[in-house]
Amino acid sequence: MTGRSEVLLEVDGLVQRYPGTRNAAVDDVSFQIRIGETLGLVGESGCGKSTTARCIAGLTRPTGGTVRLGTRDVLSASRSALKSLRRDMQMVFQDPYSSLNPRMTVADLVGEGLLVHGLRPERRARRDRVVELLDMVGLPASSLERRPRSFSGGQRQRIAIARALAVEPRLLICDEPVSSLDVSVQAQVLNLFKKLRTQLGLSMLFIAHDLAVVRYLCDQVAVMQSGRIVEIGSRDQVYGAPRHHYTRELLAAVPVPDPPVERERMRTFRISEEST
């Protein structure tokens, strides 16, 4: 998946500065995602991950920089160009409780992309496609007429994923899609992402603060701190031989579920910290 394949998303020098704040929320962020590749964006909360995602999706206008999807510039796109760009990149949000309109049925929620992009103009065809999508994410066709409130968090996130995949996007932007879920449900949803990525040849920008999640799913990893990308590289490189001390700190903060090992680990980490 790595190597010389074509670049799908190119972010260059992205800056987002909010009035009245001294530091930029996103400060000179640049990275690329190749076709079929998954980039994990990790960092503590408030470091600018979500803002970066929203800028890329054209939901907020950044102060500076460029975002290209294929050959098309996202930030200078006209209304109609933006609409067709949005067909090619869809989003999944963190909180499946607030990101699904409580007053719409699953059929309407998942079918909305099809409807607004005119992909399946006839009702019946749209319905068939929605059933197909629900099946893809592991939900029964009997969910169609139900509303989000009758689903659990994991199921809601599956609905959100089906909704995003409806228009066959090339890039899926996931903003902490599993961090509000229980650990066991997290695993199910992560496996779903992994399956869908292979099945559909998706490229993904995967935002998370959980390093284990990113390690499981991503080919490339970018570490963000205070609006900047401090380290970027392949998964093995970042996890195996972290170069930036913040990355090492993050890795060290992941607890090991075995008390003696954990104690030993913390000790060696402190020593290595003192020596640097």
Add this chain to the structure above:
Amino acid sequence: MVRFITRRLGQLVIVFAGLVVVAFLMSVILPGDPGRAAAGRNATVAQVAEARHRLGLDRPLLMQFGHYAARILHGDLGTSVFTHQSVLSDIRQVLPSSVELVVAGMIINLVIAVPLGVLAAYRRGRPADVVARLFVLVGAAMPAFWLGLMLQLIFADQLKILPLSGQLSFGVDVRRITGATTLDALLEGNFPAFGDALKHLILPAIALSASFIAVVARTVRSSMITALDSDYIVLARATGAKEWRVVVRHGLRNALVPASTILGMQLGWMLGATVLVESTFNRTGLGAYMVTGVLQNDLYAVIGSILTIGVVFLLANFAVDLIQLWLNPRLRPRRRTSAVPLVTSPAPAGGVS
């Protein structure tokens, strides 16, 4: 669903009972002797005493209340001293005209307040927001009768585009079927008369709705702001939906529930507010009937009108509860969904909402 409706109906009965008690207490406490009013202006002391006995006014209060409540339950609101007819038949005569005015006022209210509220929320903090809020505030700050006079002055006297007062122009006549002039004209198939009645309705309806618009517009604005800030709005945009769809389909439908509660209450208030408007525009209606009742010391007419307004208020709110049930599926009792086998998740399907 059935339980919800029975519960609401139970509440309705309780509130109605309270209303009857208050109306009765008013008849006791308010100045003016019903016995004197019934016996007539020039009656002797003995005649007044006789009238008081006939009306049961010399019995203990509790017994009086029992009789009064029993009469109301039989639909007897007493006899108007002024028209010498039963208050109920009087009200039946005038109420349709007031309902017509209230419906027209409500339509104007909705047509102006909801879009203004949405616009103000969508452009919050911008000039459009400020202008919209100022506009509705000015409308709310003007007393209905004064606004009515100003409207008459501008549109009837100066511009001469709308009639000054009344319900129909001189020479135009509509047979009474329901009592609501516009509806009667339509039922008769008399379209010129319908147009004429409609023209007579515009200014009073504007005067009536002005103070109500502000409340609805502000409610819509604030609930719309909450809705527009939510994740599902951002997601709808990210999906590629047009702004109209994002704002109306996703935003407004969620923002309408608080507004519908307010609208239900306003329906009752509006009927009360016809008191000020109907006199100004010289229309028949419950408001005008009440004003006459007060001026003539016609206690039963006034209390009957108050009870009527109360009942309309209660029924309107009951209707709103039903509409909200439809608008907001979350209020509906939960279907037992966990019985449906779900392929992937063993967890029960009960969501937290």
